[in-house]
Amino acid sequence: MRSPYDLEISETCHGCKFCAERLFRNLPASTLHAFDAIKSLSLYPKGATLFVEGQQPRGVYVLCAGRAKLTASSPEGKTVIARLAEPGEVLGLSATISGEPYQLTAETIEPCQADFVRRDDFLRYLREQPEVCLRVIEMLSEILRAAHTQIRSFGKTNSAAERLAGLLLCWGERMGDRTQEGIHLKLPLTHQEIAQMIGASRETVSRLLGELRHQRIISLNGSGLLIRDRDALSSKAGH
Amino acid sequence: MRSPYDLEISETCHGCKFCAERLFRNLPASTLHAFDAIKSLSLYPKGATLFVEGQQPRGVYVLCAGRAKLTASSPEGKTVIARLAEPGEVLGLSATISGEPYQLTAETIEPCQADFVRRDDFLRYLREQPEVCLRVIEMLSEILRAAHTQIRSFGKTNSAAERLAGLLLCWGERMGDRTQEGIHLKLPLTHQEIAQMIGASRETVSRLLGELRHQRIISLNGSGLLIRDRDALSSKAGH
DNA sequence: CCTTCTCTGTGACGACTGTCACATTGCAAC
DNA sequence: GTTGCAATGTGACAGTCGTCACAGAGAAGG
Numbered sequence: 001m002r003s004p005y006d007l008e009i010s011e012t013c014h015g016c017k018f019c020a021e022r023l024f025r026n027l028p029a030s031t032l033h034a035f036d037a038i039k040s041l042s043l044y045p046k047g048a049t050l051f052v053e054g055q056q057p058r059g060v061y062v063l064c065a066g067r068a069k070l071t072a073s074s075p076e077g078k079t080v081i082a083r084l085a086e087p088g089e090v091l092g093l094s095a096t097i098s099g100e101p102y103q104l105t106a107e108t109i110e111p112c113q114a115d116f117v118r119r120d121d122f123l124r125y126l127r128e129q130p131e132v133c134l135r136v137i138e139m140l141s142e143i144l145r146a147a148h149t150q151i152r153s154f155g156k157t158n159s160a161a162e163r164l165a166g167l168l169l170c171w172g173e174r175m176g177d178r179t180q181e182g183i184h185l186k187l188p189l190t191h192q193e194i195a196q197m198i199g200a201s202r203e204t205v206s207r208l209l210g211e212l213r214h215q216r217i218i219s220l221n222g223s224g225l226l227i228r229d230r231d232a233l234s235s236k237a238g239h
Numbered sequence: 240m241r242s243p244y245d246l247e248i249s250e251t252c253h254g255c256k257f258c259a260e261r262l263f264r265n266l267p268a269s270t271l272h273a274f275d276a277i278k279s280l281s282l283y284p285k286g287a288t289l290f291v292e293g294q295q296p297r298g299v300y301v302l303c304a305g306r307a308k309l310t311a312s313s314p315e316g317k318t319v320i321a322r323l324a325e326p327g328e329v330l331g332l333s334a335t336i337s338g339e340p341y342q343l344t345a346e347t348i349e350p351c352q353a354d355f356v357r358r359d360d361f362l363r364y365l366r367e368q369p370e371v372c373l374r375v376i377e378m379l380s381e382i383l384r385a386a387h388t389q390i391r392s393f394g395k396t397n398s399a400a401e402r403l404a405g406l407l408l409c410w411g412e413r414m415g416d417r418t419q420e421g422i423h424l425k426l427p428l429t430h431q432e433i434a435q436m437i438g439a440s441r442e443t444v445s446r447l448l449g450e451l452r453h454q455r456i457i458s459l460n461g462s463g464l465l466i467r468d469r470d471a472l473s474s475k476a477g478h
Numbered sequence: 479c480c481t482t483c484t485c486t487g488t489g490a491c492g493a494c495t496g497t498c499a500c501a502t503t504g505c506a507a508c
Numbered sequence: 509g510t511t512g513c514a515a516t517g518t519g520a521c522a523g524t525c526g527t528c529a530c531a532g533a534g535a536a537g538g
Contacts, residue, residue, distance in 0.1 A: 072387065072390070072391040072394070074391070074394070074397075074477060075477070076477065078394055078397070079394070080390060080391050080393070080394030082387055082390055082391075093380065094379075094380035094381075094383045094384050097376055097377060097380045098377065098380045098381065098384065100384065103384055103387050103388075104387065126373065126376070127369075127373065130366075130369035130372060133369060133372035133373060133376060134365065134366065134372060136376055137336055137365070137372060137375055137376055137379065138336060138337065140333075140376065140379040140380065140383060141332065141333035141336045141337045141379065142333075142337065143383060144333045144379060144382060144383050144386060145333050145337065145339065145342055147383060147386035147387065147390060148311065148321055148342050148343065148386065149342075150390055151311070151319060151321055151386060151389055151390060151393070152311040152313070152319050152321075154319075154390070154393035154438055155311070155313070155317060155318070155319030155435070155438055158313075158317070159524070159525090160524080160525070161524095190484085190485065190486090191485075191486065191487095192484095192485080192486095196394070199393055199394055200525075200526085201525070201526050201527075202485090202486085203486095203487085203488080203525085203526075203527080203528095204524090204525060204526075206485095206486060206487055206488080207487080207488080207525095209486095209487095210486095210487070210488085222534085238313060238314070238315065398494070398495090399494080399495070400494095429514085429515065429516090430515070430516065431515080431516095439495075439496085440495070440496050440497075441515090441516085442495085442496075442497080442498095442516095442517085442518080443494090443495060443496075445515095445516060445517055445518080446495090446517080446518080448516095449516095449517070449518085461504080461505095479538100480537105480538085481536100481537090481538080482535100482536090482537090482538105483534100483535090483536090484533100484534085484535080484536105485532105485533080485534075485535095486531100486532080486533070486534090487530105487531080487532075487533095488529100488530090488531085488532105489528105489529090489530095490527105490528090490529090491526105491527090491528090492525105492526090492527090493524105493525095493526085493527100494523105494524090494525090494526095495522105495523095495524090495525105496521105496522090496523085496524090497520105497521090497522085497523100498519105498520090498521090499518100499519090499520090500517105500518090500519090501516100501517080501518085501519105502515100502516075502517070502518100503514105503515080503516070503517090504513100504514085504515075504516090505512100505513090505514085505515095506511100506512090506513090506514100507510105507511090507512090507513105508509100508510090508511085508512105
């Protein structure tokens with residue numbers, strides 16, 4: 001298999017297309033240069049922890065490549081996955097801005113490349129670059145919308161089956177390949193982790209996936225998933 | 240009873256202490272004047288709808304007085320309350336910024352006074368007032384943190400009893416009066432609505448409140464609630 | 479190939495809680 | 509007061525889903 005560090009490395013975010021599309025969309029080169037001056041680039045293997053819930057905020061991580069999961073745990077060890085972060089996202093934003101402790105834990109689920117920016121540097125950067133503020137506002141809005149979507153789906157009276165169907169559809173949109181057979185995608189998480197995303201137990205996820213397979217709505221082989229009947233899945237999701 | 244319009248009216252947000260503390264904290268008078276030029280003040284009775292989920296975003300509402308609930312409904316009529324908004328909050332922010340439809344419905348639960356700002360005016364205002372951008376970023380962060388708290392509490396495996404206890408504690412903090420008997424507060428929502436906040440049925444909320452009363456952890460008369468044993472409530476909430 | 483660990487599939491069982499049904503209370507308008 | 513409607517209290521019952529227990533399946537490293 002690929003080494004954990006087997007990634008293309010781009011030394012500046014000039015060459016990082018995801019950052020260019022999000023944090024720096026339509027911004028002048030000077031803004032990027034100012035960013036280069038305060039960021040430090042790091043590589044992380046799969047399973048690395050960027051920051052932990054409850055820590056004082058050191059700063060933000062701009063995810064350039066790879067994906068991470070953002071989780072919250074209760075004292076008794078119950079864990080919820082708030083969302084998956086994709087390349088281009090800024091992690092630790094709300095803690096860094098408010099100065100409150102990180103509220104979530106960020107852990108890579110793939111080999112990742114991320115820029116770290118210290119809190120005081122980042123706050124100064126925002127004050128000096130009003131244009132970036134607008135981008136940050138847009139990104140926060142987007143994250144907030146995703147959070148609301150999740151809250152809505154939890155609005156009980158929604159069954160675990162509905163939430164799972166909704167999640168698979170969402171993944172199909174975000175990272176699926178459409179073919180004539182259906183939508184192919186690779187499950188980025190284990191059943192255990194999927195359970196933590198939809199507020200269910202691992203066993204329930206296994207059973208629900210098995211059920212969808214028997215109904216020929218999906219096929220599974222290993223972590224490969226094929227959505228054969230998008231409409232059926234959609235109706236299960238209650239949309 | 241009070242008339243729905245029985246509110247003190249301040250014609251500008253110079254005199255609105257909540258806005259002054261949040262959106263305009265530490266900002267020069269010129270910034271406030273620019274805001275006055277684009278806002279329009281309105282009064283709303285209890286039960287008024289500011290905007291509805293799915294509508295194209297017209298702009299933001301800055302809540303000056305009174306509280307509102309923000310809800311999301313599924314096609315089948317199941318409703319979730321995402322949060323309660325207090326004076327000083329800006330409603331409709333994420334939709335106005337992203338240009339996507341309002342994701343939530345805002346409905347007053349008390350007589351309210353709110354400033355409306357049209358979308359294009361608001362976006363221009365943000366571009367011209369970098370300081371306000373920082374305030375908006377802070378407010379979005381705060382809302383996002385609240386959303387994450389809610390997502391965490393839904394991380395199933397949490398029972399309805401835990402979520403209710405957590406909600407009552409939260410309300411005790413935010414709007415309770417501490418006395419020697421305990422923490423007094425007025426329930427801002429009906430059982431039905433509380434149920435929609437914690438993802439449970441109305442009957443479950445009634446039963447759980449009854450149970451807490453029998454255990455002498457709380458007392459109820461009408462919509463008045465007294466938290467007699469904060470610690471017991473806290474342990475029920477799993478904190 | 480063998481070992482070990484994690485991940486996945488499945489059965490049994492019980493608790494929580496949603497739903498339905500109805501009684502009761504409270505409040506507001508007339 | 510009284511009429512009407514919304515909000516609340518409570519019982520019965522069924523379904524979902526969490527938990528426990530264990531078996532098989534894969535993957536990684538020797």
